[in-house]
Amino acid sequence: MVSIVVVRRVKPVPYFIVPILALLIGIGVSIVILFFLTGYMVQPMDVLVSIWTGLTQPNVIANIFLILTIVGFSLAMSFKGGLYNIGGEGQFWMAAWMIVWLVFTTPIIVSQTPLVSKLVALATGFVAGFAWGLLAGILRGYVGVDEVPLTLMMNYVAYYLIDWLVMLPGRPWRDIYGYAKTRSLPQTLQYSIIPGTTVSVEMILVTIVIGFLIWLILDFTRLGLTIKIHGSNVNLLRSAGYSVPLTAALALALSGGFIGIAGILYLCGVTPSIRIPVETTTSGFGYLGILVTWLSMLELFAVPIAAYVVSSLYNAGFTLMAIKGTQQAGVTAGVTNVFMGSVLLMYALLITISEYEIRIVW
Amino acid sequence: MEKSSQAIFSSNPSPKTPIIRVENIVKRFPGAVALEDVSVEFYEGTIHAILGENGSGKSTLVKIMTGIYTPDQGAIFYKGRKVTIENPIKALSLGISMVSQSPVLIDRLTVAENLMLGLKQLGIFASPKSVLKLFEEIMEKIGIRVDPEEDVWKLTYTQKQLVEIARALMLGSKVIILDEALTYLPLEERRKFYRYLIEFKSKGGLTILITHKIPEAFEVSDKITVLRRGKHVGTVKTSETNVDTIREMMFAERAKEITLERLMDGVPGETVLEIRDLWVKNDFGTYALRGISLDVKRGEVLGLAGIVGNGQVELAQALMGLRNVERGSIIVYANGRSYVKPATKTLREIGVGYIPDQPLSHGVSIDYGLRENIAVMPGYTGPVINWGRLTKLAREFIEDLMIVTPSAKTPLKYLSGGNLMKSLVARELDLAKSALVAYNPTRGLDEVTSIKVRRIIKEKVVNNKIGVLLISEDLDEIFQVSDRIAVINEGKIVGLFDAKSARREEVEKLMVM
Numbered sequence: 001m002v003s004i005v006v007v008r009r010v011k012p013v014p015y016f017i018v019p020i021l022a023l024l025i026g027i028g029v030s031i032v033i034l035f036f037l038t039g040y041m042v043q044p045m046d047v048l049v050s051i052w053t054g055l056t057q058p059n060v061i062a063n064i065f066l067i068l069t070i071v072g073f074s075l076a077m078s079f080k081g082g083l084y085n086i087g088g089e090g091q092f093w094m095a096a097w098m099i100v101w102l103v104f105t106t107p108i109i110v111s112q113t114p115l116v117s118k119l120v121a122l123a124t125g126f127v128a129g130f131a132w133g134l135l136a137g138i139l140r141g142y143v144g145v146d147e148v149p150l151t152l153m154m155n156y157v158a159y160y161l162i163d164w165l166v167m168l169p170g171r172p173w174r175d176i177y178g179y180a181k182t183r184s185l186p187q188t189l190q191y192s193i194i195p196g197t198t199v200s201v202e203m204i205l206v207t208i209v210i211g212f213l214i215w216l217i218l219d220f221t222r223l224g225l226t227i228k229i230h231g232s233n234v235n236l237l238r239s240a241g242y243s244v245p246l247t248a249a250l251a252l253a254l255s256g257g258f259i260g261i262a263g264i265l266y267l268c269g270v271t272p273s274i275r276i277p278v279e280t281t282t283s284g285f286g287y288l289g290i291l292v293t294w295l296s297m298l299e300l301f302a303v304p305i306a307a308y309v310v311s312s313l314y315n316a317g318f319t320l321m322a323i324k325g326t327q328q329a330g331v332t333a334g335v336t337n338v339f340m341g342s343v344l345l346m347y348a349l350l351i352t353i354s355e356y357e358i359r360i361v362w
Numbered sequence: 363m364e365k366s367s368q369a370i371f372s373s374n375p376s377p378k379t380p381i382i383r384v385e386n387i388v389k390r391f392p393g394a395v396a397l398e399d400v401s402v403e404f405y406e407g408t409i410h411a412i413l414g415e416n417g418s419g420k421s422t423l424v425k426i427m428t429g430i431y432t433p434d435q436g437a438i439f440y441k442g443r444k445v446t447i448e449n450p451i452k453a454l455s456l457g458i459s460m461v462s463q464s465p466v467l468i469d470r471l472t473v474a475e476n477l478m479l480g481l482k483q484l485g486i487f488a489s490p491k492s493v494l495k496l497f498e499e500i501m502e503k504i505g506i507r508v509d510p511e512e513d514v515w516k517l518t519y520t521q522k523q524l525v526e527i528a529r530a531l532m533l534g535s536k537v538i539i540l541d542e543a544l545t546y547l548p549l550e551e552r553r554k555f556y557r558y559l560i561e562f563k564s565k566g567g568l569t570i571l572i573t574h575k576i577p578e579a580f581e582v583s584d585k586i587t588v589l590r591r592g593k594h595v596g597t598v599k600t601s602e603t604n605v606d607t608i609r610e611m612m613f614a615e616r617a618k619e620i621t622l623e624r625l626m627d628g629v630p631g632e633t634v635l636e637i638r639d640l641w642v643k644n645d646f647g648t649y650a651l652r653g654i655s656l657d658v659k660r661g662e663v664l665g666l667a668g669i670v671g672n673g674q675v676e677l678a679q680a681l682m683g684l685r686n687v688e689r690g691s692i693i694v695y696a697n698g699r700s701y702v703k704p705a706t707k708t709l710r711e712i713g714v715g716y717i718p719d720q721p722l723s724h725g726v727s728i729d730y731g732l733r734e735n736i737a738v739m740p741g742y743t744g745p746v747i748n749w750g751r752l753t754k755l756a757r758e759f760i761e762d763l764m765i766v767t768p769s770a771k772t773p774l775k776y777l778s779g780g781n782l783m784k785s786l787v788a789r790e791l792d793l794a795k796s797a798l799v800a801y802n803p804t805r806g807l808d809e810v811t812s813i814k815v816r817r818i819i820k821e822k823v824v825n826n827k828i829g830v831l832l833i834s835e836d837l838d839e840i841f842q843v844s845d846r847i848a849v850i851n852e853g854k855i856v857g858l859f860d861a862k863s864a865r866r867e868e869v870e871k872l873m874v875m
Contacts, residue, residue, distance in 0.1 A: 006448075220747050222737070229738050232727040239684060239716060239724050240739050241707030359432065 006358055013354045016302075019295040022350050023309060026343030027051065033338055034331075041329035042320070050319035051339075054312030061311040063198040063270050064285075066207045068307040068314075070262040071289030073214045076298050078255035080218065082231030083248055085255045087136055087151025088286025090158035091129040093278050095260030096267045097162045098128035100182050100274055103189065104173040114188040118202065121189055122264050129260020130253045132158065137252035141245030147252065155286065156279075163276045175273070184272040191269040203269045210258055215300050217254070227251045259286065283314060283336055291344050313339040379406040380442075381568050382427065382458075382537065387436035389422050391776065394766075396422040397433070398592040404537075404570060407563050411571040411579035411600070414589035415612055415808030416780025417766060420572050423589070424539050427570075428460045429453040457536035459529075461543040465522035469515035469646075473497075473508060473525055477532065493532070500528045503558055515646050519670035520551050527555070531562075538562070541572040542806075545836075550874060556582045574808050576605050576612075588612055613810050620809045622838055624862070625820040628845040630659035633695055634797045634829035635681070640690035642673070642680045650676035652853040653690070658797065658829040663820065665844030665861065666833045669873050673853040674833045675719050678801045681831070682706055682716050696796040710740040713795025713828075717787060717803045725786045728775035732756040732767065732785050735774065739793055759788035763814065779806050787815055794828050801833045816843045837866060849873055 027047070034042040054061050071088055078085040085091075099121050102109050109117045109124070136154055140147040166173070166182055173182045184190075191200030218224035229237050230247045237244050262285065267274070275281050288310055295306035317336030382404040389397040397419045404410050414420045425431045427438065429447040437444055440456055447453050453460075467476045477493055494510050501508060501524075508521050517525070523543060530538050544552050559569050559582060571583055579586050580600060588595040588611040595611045609620060635658040644650035650673040658664045668674055679685035681692060683706035694701045696712040704712070718724040726735050733756040737743050742752065756770035763784045767777050774782050783806055790798065803819065804812035820843055823830055834840050840847055840861075847864050849857040849872040857872040 220749075222743055222745055222747060225734060225737055225747065228730070229727050229734075232729040233723070235724040236727050236735075236738065239682065239706065239718060241683075241705070241710045 004358060004360055006356055015297045015299065015354070018350050018354050019297060019302075019306065019347065021353075022295065022343055022347035025350070026346040027313075027339065029342040029346065030339045033342070034335065038329035038331065042331060046320060046323050047316070050316040050323060051312055053319045054315035055309075057315075058308075059197040061198075061308075061315045063203065064314055065304075065307050065311040066199060066203045067262050067266055067270075067285055068288055068292050068310055069207050069304050070210050070265065071259055071285050072292035072296060072303040072307050073211050073300065074255045074258035074262070075289050075293040076296065076300060076303060077214055077218060077224075077227065077258070078251050079293055080231050080298055081227040081248070081251040082234075083137075083140065083251050083255075084148050085133065085136075085151055085252055086148055086286075086290065087133065087154045087252075087256065088259045088289050089279075089284055090151070090155040090286070091132045091256035091259040092263040092266070092286050093158050093162055093274075094132045095125035095128040095263035096274055097158075097165065098124055098260075099185070099189075099264060099267060100173050101165075103185060104171075104183065110186055110188065117188055118191075118268065121268065122206065122261055125260040125264035126257040127260070129263065130257030132260070133256020134249060134253035136256075137249030138245075140252060141248035147248075151252075159277065159279045162274065162278050166274060166276050166278075180277075181275040182273045185267060189268055190272050191265075193269070198270075200269050203265050206261065206265060210261060211300070211303070214258065218300070223250070227254075259289070283340075288314065288340065291340055291347075294344070294347055310340070313343070380404065381406050381440070383439040384423065384427065385437045385439065387423065387426060387433045387438075389419070389426065389431060389433050394776070394778070395592050397426075397589075400436075400589065400592070400594045402587050402594060402597060404568055405585075406568060407566045408584045409559055409563055409569040409571060409582055410585045410587065411573060411583035412587045412589065413573065413576060413579055413608060413612055415574065416806065416811060417591070417778035418589040418612075418808075419592040420589050421541060421779075424460060424541055424570065424572055427453065428458055428539060454533055454535075457534060458539065459533055459535040459537070460539040460541055461523070461526045461530055463542040463545065465519070465526050467514045467522055467525060470513065472511050472513055473517070474510040476514060476525070477510070477529055496532055497528060500531050503561070518672075520547055522671075523547060524551075524555070535567075537568045537570065539570045539572065542574070544571075545573060545575060545578065549870060552578075552581075574806075576608050576809070579608070580605065590614070609809070612808070616810045620813055622842055624841065625817060625843055626824055627862075628662040628820070628823050630662040630845065631827060632660055633657050634660045635831065636691075636693040636695070637681070638691045638693075640677070640680065640692065641688045642676045642685055643688055644673075644676055649688075650853050651680070654850075654853070654855055656831075656848060656855065658831050660796075660827045660829045661823060662845040663823055663830040663832050663843050665840040665847045666831065666850055667837060667840045667847055667869055667873060668833075668835070668850035670835050672850050674801060674835075674850060677850075678716070678719065678799050678833055681799050682714070683709055694797065707740065710793070713741075713793065713797070715790035715794030715798040715800075717790050717798070717800040719801040721783055721786050721805075725790075726774055726782065728782070729773055731769070731771040731773055732759065732765070732789075733770045735785065736789050736792075739789065741793065755792075759785070759792070763788045763818075764811070780808060780811060783807055784811065784815070787818075791818060791822055794822065794830075795826070797828055798822075798830045799833075800830060802835060803832070804836070804839060812839070819843060837869065840869075841866065851875065 031044045031047045034047060035044060075085055075088060102124060109120050112120060136147055136151045139145040139150055175181050175183055191202045193200050218228065226237060226242055226247050230251065234244050237247060292303060292306045292310050296302035314336050316339060320331055320335055380403045385401050387397050387400045400423060412420045422431060426433050429449045429452050432448060438447060474494060477497055497510055508525060544555065562569060571579065573579055583600050585597060586600055586608060587597040588608060590612060637654055637656045640651050640654040641649055642651040654677065676685055680687050683704060687703060692703050694704055694714065701708060733752045736756055737747055737752050753770045760767060765784045766781050774785060787803055804815050807815060816839065819830060822828055832843055844861040847859045847861050847869060848855050849869055851873060
């Protein structure tokens with residue numbers, strides 16, 4: 001008699017299989033969805049060409065790639081600690097807001113030389129993101145609030161707080177023409193884009209430094225080890241004498257701090273002012289970063305690879321709009337979310353195959 | 363064999379009738395082969411013991427028979443028919459059930475509710491009244507009285523184990539596998555249960571007894587199978603062999619290292635750990651410790667004997683700052699000063715080691731290797747980790763305790779239970795510069811490794827003058843290692859003896875009174 005047996009794997013599947021399959025099947029699902037929902041106007045080749053364009057034009061997607069790499073590294077740190085920081089958006093934008101506020105209300109940043117002002121801006125972004133993450137961390141660690149809904153809700157607190165602050169009348173950061181945005185940052189703070197690309201030297205350097213720093217922290221410091229052990233066995237941490245609440249708070253805070261730096265890079269290197277509503281200004285780097293982190297299977301070396309792929313998918317939405325015929329089909333850049341959602345869904349389903357196998361037994 | 367009107371397999375049960383046959387079973391785990399081409403036959407109306415050292419594959423074999431694992435190769439035959447046991451429900455439907463060392467009852471439900479759950483899962487929707495009636499009949503047969511309306515958390519370990527065994531019988535089990543299930547029962551309770559096993563056998567039922575304790579196998583089994591390093595060494599009739607032969611089959615040339623003789627005497631010095639009138643609550647809000655007072659001196663092992671569930675877990679946790687103390691005091695003397703109710707971090711920094719009762723959940727991180735499990739402990743690294751030094755230290759531990767692992771970086775989840783325990787013991791023994799609180803430090807370890815660990819503990823006590831509070835349910839261990847023996851019963855110290863002159867029967871009596 002033939003039996004179908006589902007058993008837990010004892011030997012792990014090579015970890016890259018799940019993200020690769022999730023990508024391939026996710027893209028396939030997106031193609032099917034777009035083909036049918038647009039009345040066959042978006043052909044499979046259109047989708048593949050748009051994704052391929054992103055993959056083969058690194059100069060176009062470079063700025064998004066770098067930002068997602070930083071967010072991916074930062075989230076990997078907290079995810080490794082078993083703390084699911086969904087609040088990347090809030091940490092990103094609170095850091096961006098903090099710079100705007102400081103630039104237009106105090107001379108702390110603008111009175112410095114360009115180099116120093118940029119460094120101070122980065123440090124301030126870290127502190128702002130750290131503080132926003134620490135708030136969630138304290139509630140998680142000391143009160144026991146689940147960090148997933150908590151950090152998610154804090155994103156909305158950040159969005160609406162910033163939307164309100166930007167539009168406060170008579171404030172020095174208000175756009176002089178009354179548009180729903182802040183004034184642009186001074187030139188001394190803005191990064192110089194390398195011709196032919198979308199990035200600056202500063203963005204590249206900062207991304208490399210942050211990646212290196214996070215790797216050092218996680219793999220070579222006691223702090224990093226306690227964060228990782230928190231994700232593995234909090235009881236061991238406790239019996240070793242560590243404060244579990246403090247470890248949780250620090251992990252979320254550090255993660256938030258580094259994401260804050262990504263917010264500064266965005267403001268100084270991509271768009272020098274904050275436009276509202278903040279929630280829809282971008283496709284949500286804080287959320288895209290989660291996909292990057294999952295696709296990397298929490299392996300730091302794979303974060304840039306996953307970030308590159310996700311950036312290509314992000315860009316594919318814009319490319320698809322430009323392809324002849326698709327505008328008539330009503331395709332907007334929001335189609336990006338179809339790609340992201342499909343890949344994430346496939347990932348969630350396929351992760352089970354890394355834990356279970358199906359055997360046919362005779 | 364007597365003919366029985368309630369025969370389980372056949373109307374004329376015979377120990378010559380094979381019930382289960384495992385043939386050429388192979389099971390692999392990352393970095394190790396757990397079972398290599400193992401073939402064994404189990405017969406009707408027998409009590410069949412499976413013995414082996416740590417990592418020999420005995421637990422793996424029975425987990426395959428109960429559907430927890432699936433073999434990579436080989437076949438299982440049940441009453442002559444090839445079967446696939448893909449999950450525990452399938453095993454239960456064949457009448458194969460397992461009782462393991464740790465009861466898997468739900469603490470917050472009553473005994474009756476736990477029993478109903480088990481039956482419901484199998485699709486047996488008996489009425490509560492009939493379930494309770496059957497439970498009472500079985501309890502009477504086993505010779506134990508447990509109130510089915512009692513919350514499980516209030517039961518003693520012994521009672522919980524017996525409820526588990528009763529549940530196996532209520533499910534109509536024809537094959538009962540006891541995976542170290544009787545090892546920590548007091549002798550008196552074990553003997554009561556043996557009477558039932560013999561009756562079960564007379565009706566043709568098959569009992570498979572997994573143990574690493576050779577004397578336990580000789581107490582009741584008809585046959586003994588020995589596994590070593592995943593291979594079947596041999597199957598013999600118990601009446602035709604002896605303890606030494608079995609030891610040689612289990613350990614080969616290492617068998618001569620086994621001894622139950624008392625280890626060297628400690629020389630007690632000044633007090634390192636002072637406990638006065640300690641009152642501590644358990645997780646359910648009632649007092650687990652009721653005014654305990656004990657002193658542990660440097661250079662001695664104070665053994666604390668008792669049946670599990672009498673406050674030992676709470677005592678160990680309270681001493682390590684992991685559980686609140688309602689009343690009383692704990693003082694640790696180290697570095698020329700006294701520390702009153704020290705926090706866990708302080709205890710670790712002044713060199714108090716801790717081997718917890720649940721090593722997997724409280725003692726190690728299985729996702730990381732031995733070197734990471736060392737590094738996380740205070741005193742082994744500064745803010746920046748020197749992996750070179752820690753890897754070297756981990757390798758020393760691996761060599762000293764013969765831990766079987768590919769490397770110091772291999773995640774502990776890939777090690778067998780015994781090697782994982784050795785990793786924990788190695789780390790805590792190294793960390794213990796003042797004192798060690800050890801709860802069942804050799805649980806799950808084979809005899810050779812247990813002796814080695816006990817010897818290392820005692821050498822550390824004698825040479826380094828640390829004080830050890832050894833909490834154990836294994837009286838062999840208590841008597842072998844301790845200089846003084848205290849007995850705990852229902853949260854109180856009911857006896858204190860010099861280990862050399864203590865009588866085992868007296869200690870056992872105080873444990874169960």
